[in-house]
Amino acid sequence: MKKPFIEIAIFFLLSVSAVCAHANLSGFLSDLNNQAKADRKGFSVKLSTQFGFPLPRVQAIIKTVGLPADAFMCLQLSQMTNKQPERVVQTYKRNKKKGWGAIAKELGIKPGSAEFHALKSGDFTFTGKRGVKTGKGQDKRKGKGKGKGRKK
Secondary structure (H helix, E strand, C coil), X not given: CHXXXXXXXXXXXXXXXXXXXXXXXXXXXXXXXXXXXXXXHHHHHHHHHHHCCCHHHHHHHHHHHCXXXXXXXXXXXXXXXXCCHHHHHHHHHHHCCCCHHHHHHXXXXXXXXXXXXXXXXXXXXXXXXXXXXXXXXXXXXXXXXXXXXXXX
């Protein structure tokens, strides 16, 4: 009698956590779109600065993907996978209906990795400052990792 109850409870908890993770990424992306709506030029400049690509290249990516938040994600995945943004954009265009998880997998981000967890939870920052990396177990304060010799 207890076993089916436990299985149902575990299924429910896993379902709720998946919805929460999706809501976090969705909320983050929605917030980015709102920021861009308020100041399109400033948003583009911040993307350019944060990811280190020339402004015209960033503006072309935004125009290609349509939504500013999608441009952010393409640049973020480019940074995480060390692939050119245009390659990420091509993968995005082929798989956008499948979602960011499928796009990340096709680009080589393994499910269960720190990068994949960051993607699913929306654990990214948009500061407009160069060198702020997140989504790879990085400390958002100064870009310091949690690697060997670092206390948690």
